[in-house]
Amino acid sequence: MNKILIVSRQRDAYRRLLTQAQLPDLELTENQEEANILLADPPRVANSMNSYPALNWLQSTFAGIDALTRDNIRKDYMLTNIRGHFGQLIAEYVLGYSLDYTRHLSQYRQQQANSQWQPQPYSSLASKTMVILGTGSIGAHLARVAKAFDLTVIGINRSGRCDEPAFDRIYPLDGLSDGLALADILVSTLPATPETDNLLNADSLSHCRDTLLFNVGRGNALCETGLLKAANNGHIAHAFLDVFKQEPLPEQHPFWQHPAVTMTPHIAAESFPEQVFEIFTANYLRYLNRQPLLYQIDFTRGY
Numbered sequence: 001m002n003k004i005l006i007v008s009r010q011r012d013a014y015r016r017l018l019t020q021a022q023l024p025d026l027e028l029t030e031n032q033e034e035a036n037i038l039l040a041d042p043p044r045v046a047n048s049m050n051s052y053p054a055l056n057w058l059q060s061t062f063a064g065i066d067a068l069t070r071d072n073i074r075k076d077y078m079l080t081n082i083r084g085h086f087g088q089l090i091a092e093y094v095l096g097y098s099l100d101y102t103r104h105l106s107q108y109r110q111q112q113a114n115s116q117w118q119p120q121p122y123s124s125l126a127s128k129t130m131v132i133l134g135t136g137s138i139g140a141h142l143a144r145v146a147k148a149f150d151l152t153v154i155g156i157n158r159s160g161r162c163d164e165p166a167f168d169r170i171y172p173l174d175g176l177s178d179g180l181a182l183a184d185i186l187v188s189t190l191p192a193t194p195e196t197d198n199l200l201n202a203d204s205l206s207h208c209r210d211t212l213l214f215n216v217g218r219g220n221a222l223c224e225t226g227l228l229k230a231a232n233n234g235h236i237a238h239a240f241l242d243v244f245k246q247e248p249l250p251e252q253h254p255f256w257q258h259p260a261v262t263m264t265p266h267i268a269a270e271s272f273p274e275q276v277f278e279i280f281t282a283n284y285l286r287y288l289n290r291q292p293l294l295y296q297i298d299f300t301r302g303y
Contacts, residue, residue: 087141
């Protein structure tokens with residue numbers, strides 16, 4: 001009999017779904033020592049991984065698993081994450097804020113509160129260029145939505161190759177500066193790996209020109225002091241940040257009051273329990289039948 005322990009902010013929802021599913025040869029446990037399966041939010045178990053001696057498989061409830069891939073954390077188990085459900089939510093976030101910025105929607109709301117009738121000049125998203133760092137499932141979905149708005153879409157990844165037809169062009173990572181020079185809108189969907197640490201820094205961002213920057217991947221990709229320099233020098237018109245190197249952001253951090261920064265508390269793409277549980281169920285049945293698991297993480301690559 002397999003024993004599963006749930007460690008999640010949405011624990012009650014997962015317990016309810018697990019009870020309803022009645023999966024074979026699986027029972028809930030609260031005993032850390034006997035649990036061979038974890039369904040967990042990575043940050044909630046990262047500092048206690050040695051408390052699960054029987055662990056064989058951990059199903060992350062998040063797409064981001066960097067809390068579990070640090071050098072000092074055990075890696076003698078199978079780790080799987082969540083994919084395929086976040087592209088739509090990320091696209092809504094990026095296009096929503098892009099439209100709000102270019103069409104002055106929040107500004108009009110404030111003008112209404114002040115009884116002001118004051119039209120603002122604006123430009124369409126059509127014919128602008130969106131550069132997406134990362135061409136996986138999230139980046140590819142965003143590219144398809146962006147094409148519906150008549151944007152030119154450029155992808156940047158490690159290889160410089162991608163089969164998604166929504167991308168008009170793909171640059172390899174060593175062509176980052178060439179891609180950034182074209183960006184009206186720049187979106188990072190990158191995972192957290194040593195290669196992506198501070199990839200967006202004062203030097204790389206200096207190739208941008210009045211660009212809208214979105215970081216909806218992982219916080220490590222953005223050098224925060226580099227962003228401030230790029231914003232102050234006019235390379236970045238506005239930054240929309242949902243992920244940070246430290247969360248929550250310290251109260252004294254300069255982002256809080258910076259006029260060129262909009263922050264949200266890591267909510268761009270929520271892990272909805274029903275969607276997570278669909279993937280867990282498919283993976284559990286594979287686990288029972290000794291088949292390869294979906295979305296298994298390669299610890300050496302970090303994704």
